[in-house]
Amino acid sequence: MTTVLHSGVHAAVAPAPSHRVDPTLDLEAQIAKLKRALNAVILAHYYQEEDIQEIADFVGDSLGLSQQAAKTQADVIVFCGVHFMAETAKILNPRKHVLLPDLDAGCSLADRCPAEAFAAWLKQYPGHTVISYVNCSAAVKALSDIICTSSNAVDVVNSVPRDTPIVFAPDRHLGKWVMKQTGRDLALWPGFCVVHEQFSHRRIAKLKFEHPDALFIAHPECEEAVLGLADHIGSTSSLVSYVQKSPRSKFIVATEAGILHSMRKVRPDAELIPAVPSSGCNCALCPYMRLNTLEKVYLCMRDRAPAIDVPEGTRVRALRAVQRMLDISAGKTAPQAG
Numbered sequence: 164m165t166t167v168l169h170s171g172v173h174a175a176v177a178p179a180p181s182h183r184v185d186p187t188l189d190l191e192a193q194i195a196k197l198k199r200a201l202n203a204v205i206l207a208h209y210y211q212e213e214d215i216q217e218i219a220d221f222v223g224d225s226l227g228l229s230q231q232a233a234k235t236q237a238d239v240i241v242f243c244g245v246h247f248m249a250e251t252a253k254i255l256n257p258r259k260h261v262l263l264p265d266l267d268a269g270c271s272l273a274d275r276c277p278a279e280a281f282a283a284w285l286k287q288y289p290g291h292t293v294i295s296y297v298n299c300s301a302a303v304k305a306l307s308d309i310i311c312t313s314s315n316a317v318d319v320v321n322s323v324p325r326d327t328p329i330v331f332a333p334d335r336h337l338g339k340w341v342m343k344q345t346g347r348d349l350a351l352w353p354g355f356c357v358v359h360e361q362f363s364h365r366r367i368a369k370l371k372f373e374h375p376d377a378l379f380i381a382h383p384e385c386e387e388a389v390l391g392l393a394d395h396i397g398s399t400s401s402l403v404s405y406v407q408k409s410p411r412s413k414f415i416v417a418t419e420a421g422i423l424h425s426m427r428k429v430r431p432d433a434e435l436i437p438a439v440p441s442s443g444c445n446c447a448l449c450p451y452m453r454l455n456t457l458e459k460v461y462l463c464m465r466d467r468a469p470a471i472d473v474p475e476g477t478r479v480r481a482l483r484a485v486q487r488m489l490d491i492s493a494g495k496t497a498p499q500a501g
């Protein structure tokens with residue numbers, strides 16, 4: 164059965180598996196057993212729950228996870244992250260089985276950049292190189308010339324000759340930050356991340372005032388005014404590695420709170436203060452990433468579903484753009500902590 168999700172994404176889905184799991188089951192042991200039986204690799208993003216990060220073979224940022232997916236010898240990739248990440252793994256590995264614990268784990272950036280609207284918008288920009296942030300659907304990747312992540316967006320933009328105009332999609336905040344870093348003018352699709360856009364200048368300034376000895380670190384999906392307060396800006400891997408290597412021991416962290424688990428592992432002595440979003444809750448959680456649970460990881464491996472599928476024509480066009488990014492970043496692995 165095929166269903167269409169997240170702005171035209173096509174996904175092969177088996178009949179919904181039962182989400183009831185025997186509560187006495189040792190999930191970690193069962194997952195380890197299934198991993199051997201399937202010859203599977205488990206890849207997890209820093210925003211996943213702690214128990215998922217703990218059973219993963221690799222925890223990383225979008226670039227690191229794509230690089231792992233590109234080189235894995237496993238037959239099955241269990242992708243503990245969101246849809247566009249698993250889809251990128253499938254684009255790179257058409258013959259492998261790529262499993263996503265919850266098929267509804269989307270992304271606000273990807274969802275707000277439908278391929279049809281993007282194609283129509285691009286018509287205003289003939290002669291432009293189209294650079295798309297990896298947080299987009301395979302169909303949008305297929306309309307792009309090069310993909311980037313927050314780790315390599317500056318390098319990717321700098322790889323384009325200076326006299327060639329560039330379209331950058333779908334994150335306007337990352338795009339603005341890249342414009343500042345490169346001194347280039349980019350035509351920006353007006354997308355944003357619902358998690359990072361909640362950090363406000365006023366609240367961060369207050370936190371900094373309350374903790375004058377803390378360094379403030381932020382993901383480039385935050386808005387410009389917030390980034391203006393930051394001591395360090397970078398991808399999730401870059402933020403973890405900055406905390407690991409810093410001689411300082413107090414950090415205010417403006418990104419999804421799942422990352423604090425990896426930061427605590429590399430700097431158990433450090434005080435980590437999650438930046439408070441404007442919504443009133445105490446820490447920022449991505450509603451999509453949080454759909455994955457350890458139970459669903461077990462179930463997707465047991466049932467070999469839900470699996471990701473990408474129509475071949477789209478995949479081949481998207482692969483060209485993903486491969487260009489991997490080539491630009493070859494030899495430059497995402498900073499690895501721990």
Ligand code: 13P
Binds near residue numbers: 224298382397
């Ligand atoms: P990273 O590539 O920095 O891990 O970012 C992914 C993401 O979705 C941030 O919200």
Ligand code: SF4
Binds near residue numbers: 357358419449450452
């Ligand atoms: Fe998408 Fe934002 Fe969630 Fe990252 S944190 S997956 S950009 S919605």
